Amino acid sequence: MFPAKSALSIHFSILIFLSRLLFLTSSLESWRADKHVAMFVFGDSLFDAGNNDFLNISIDYKADFPPYGETFFNFSTGRSCDGRILPDFAATYANLPLLLPYLYPGFNNFSHGVNFVSAGADVLPQTDPETLNSRIQLSDFKKVANLLKQQLGDAEAKKILMDAIYLNSFGGVDDVRFLHNNRNPTESEMEEFVQVVMGNFTDVIKVN
Ligand SMILES: *[C@@H]1O[C@H](CO)[C@@H](O)[C@H](O)[C@H]1NC(C)=O
Ligand SMILES: *[C@@H]1O[C@H](CO)[C@@H](O)[C@H](O)[C@H]1NC(C)=O
Numbered sequence: 251m252f253p254a255k256s257a258l259s260i261h262f263s264i265l266i267f268l269s270r271l272l273f274l275t276s277s278l279e280s281w282r283a284d285k286h287v288a289m290f291v292f293g294d295s296l297f298d299a300g301n302n303d304f305l306n307i308s309i310d311y312k313a314d315f316p317p318y319g320e321t322f323f324n325f326s327t328g329r330s331c332d333g334r335i336l337p338d339f340a341a342t343y344a345n346l347p348l349l350l351p352y353l354y355p356g357f358n359n360f361s362h363g364v365n366f367v368s369a370g371a372d373v374l375p376q377t378d379p380e381t382l383n384s385r386i387q388l389s390d391f392k393k394v395a396n397l398l399k400q401q402l403g404d405a406e407a408k409k410i411l412m413d414a415i416y417l418n419s420f421g422g423v424d425d426v427r428f429l430h431n432n433r434n435p436t437e438s439e440m441e442e443f444v445q446v447v448m449g450n451f452t453d454v455i456k457v458n
C-alpha cells in the first residue's frame with residue numbers, strides 16, 4: 251500500500267490515534283441518548299468498511315481475503331483488520347447498526363449514516379488516482395445529503411445532518427508519504443507540511 255512506516259511516523263500516528271480516541275469517547279457520551287443520530291465516516295484504511303472492494307483497484311488497497319475479518323465477522327468485509335474497526339465500536343456505542351460502505355451495491359437508505367472511507371486515501375490529491383481522496387469522499391457526502399433532502403424533506407434531512415456524528419481518519423497517508431519522500435525533514439518543514447494538509451482539508455470541508 252505504501253512503504254514501511256518509519257519509527258517516527260508510527261509514533262506520530264499512534265499519538266494522533268489516541269487523541270482521536272479520547273475525543274471520540276467524550277463526544278459519544280453526549281450523543282448516546284439520542285435515538286435518531288446518524289454517523290458519517292471519512293478517511294483512510296483505519297476506518298474503511300469496504301469501499302475499496304467495489305473499486306477497480308490494486309489488491310494492495312483491498313482487504314477482501316483471509317485472515318481479514320476472521321475474529322469477528324468470520325469472513326473478510328474489506329476492513330483492514332481481523333475484526334471490527336473503530337467506527338464499528340462507535341456505531342454500537344451510539345446504538346446504530348454497523349455502517350455499510352457507500353459503494354455497497356443497492357444500498358441507498360442513509361438515514362443512519364454511511365461510511366465513505368477508502369483505504370490509502372489522502373487529503374492532498376496526490377495518491378494513486380483510484381482511491382477516494384478527501385475531495386471525492388466529501389463530494390459523495392454532498393450527494394447523500396441531497397438524497398436525504400429528497401427522501402425526507404429539507405427540515406428532517408437538516409436535523410439528521412446537524413445532529414450526526416462525523417468521524418475522520420484523514421492525514422495519516424499524507425504523513426507517511428511526506429516522511430517517505432523527505433527522509434530527514436526539519437521541524438519547520440514538518441510544520442509547513444502539516445499547514446498545507448490542514449489548509450487543503452479545511453478548503454475541502456468549506457466547499458462542501
Ligand atoms: C480495471 O483497471 C484495469 C487496469 O487499470 C483496466 O485495464 C480495466 O479495463 C479496468 N476494468 C474496468 C471494468 O474498468
Ligand atoms: C463467527 O463464528 C463464531 C463461531 O462459529 C460464532 O460464534 C459467531 O457468532 C460468528 N460471528 C458472526 C458475526 O457471524
Ligand SMILES: *[C@@H]1O[C@H](CO)[C@@H](O)[C@H](O)[C@H]1NC(C)=O
Nearest residue numbers: 347358359360361362401402
Ligand atoms: C431507512 O431505514 C430506517 C431505519 O431502519 C427506516 O426507519 C426507514 O423507513 C428507511 N427508509 C426508507 C426510505 O426505506
Ligand SMILES: *[C@@H]1O[C@H](CO)[C@@H](O)[C@H](O)[C@H]1NC(C)=O
Nearest residue numbers: 374445446447448449450453
Ligand atoms: C494545498 O496543497 C497544495 C500542494 O498540494 C499547496 O500548494 C496549497 O498551498 C495548499 N492549500 C492550502 C490552503 O494550504
